[in-house]
Amino acid sequence: MASFARSSLLRQSLATRSPFMRQNVGVSQAVAFHASARKQILPPQPQSIEGTMNDPVPVPSPSxxxxxxxxxxxxxxxxxxxxxxxxxxxxxxxxxxxxxxxxxxxxxxxxxxxxxxxxxxxxxxxxxxxxxxxxxxxxxxxxxxxxxxxxxxxxxxxxxxxxxxxxxx
The missing domain is CATH 1.20.1300.10 (Fumarate reductase/succinate dehydrogenase, transmembrane subunit)
Known part of the structure; x- marks a missing residue:
């Protein structure tokens, strides 16, 4: 069985025995941190496209x-x-x-x-x-x-x- 399946099976088998494994302790905080619209850690920089997306990159003049x-x-x-x-x-x-x-x-x-x-x-x-x-x-x-x-x-x-x-x- 693949390694990713083994870890999920192990988690399922431990979830029935351990009360700590039943709830996702830190997952909701991490998801809220990454998916929050209010807390943008690194907002996107100002971006603009000159021409179209398919235009070639301009070659600088030789210097x-x-x-x-x-x-x-x-x-x-x-x-x-x-x-x-x-x-x-x-x-x-x-x-x-x-x-x-x-x-x-x-x-x-x-x-x-x-x-x-x-x-x-x-x-x-x-x-x-x-x-x-x-x-x-x-x-x-x-x-x-x-x-x-x-x-x-x-x-x-x-x-x-x-x-x-x-x-x-």
Whole structure:
């Protein structure tokens, strides 16, 4: 017998013996929670269809910044982080230039990643104000992070030395 039938047969056989199995204790609350018209947890976003449903998706015009050059830059930043995150700890903190390049690539990598998440989850055609707000917040946080890392590099011990001290503590 299939596994779904076994669980229902088990439930039926236990329902006659156990007083707790006769009533659905939490089911009515869950159903009311999901089927309630008053409590819409995630209301649908504003949607509009341009043209008809059978129209093809418009192909964007080619742009070097959103095409292969952009993809190549993202991969170069990601690949460049690998030796820069290992070298200071393997050979020691060689110079502040290596720390500066590491911090710059970390900020660029984080910015690119968060920007991709914003573009994926907050489409400008669907929620233009939220998309714009998220883009400005990302720019503000990226700038704040870059300034904070610059201050930490110039006025304190630097990122790799701080991580070494935390590791050896």
């Amino acid at each position: 070097p910044m959103h095409g292969s050059y952009h993809w190549t830059f993202e991969r170069a930043v990601a690949v460049g982080l690998i030796p820069l995150s290992i070298a200071p700890f393997a050979a020691g903190s060689l110079n502040p230039v290596m720390d500066a390049v590491l911090c710059t690539l970390l900020v660029a990598h984080s910015h690119i990643g968060f920007e991709a998440a914003i573009v994926d989850y907050f489409r400008p055609q669907r929620v233009p104000k939220t998309y714009s707000l998220c883009q400005w917040l990302l720019r503000a946080f990226t700038l704040t992070t870059a300034v904070g890392l610059y201050e930490f590099e110039t006025n304190d011990v630097g990122v790799t030395e701080a991580l070494r001290r935390i590791w050896n503590a």
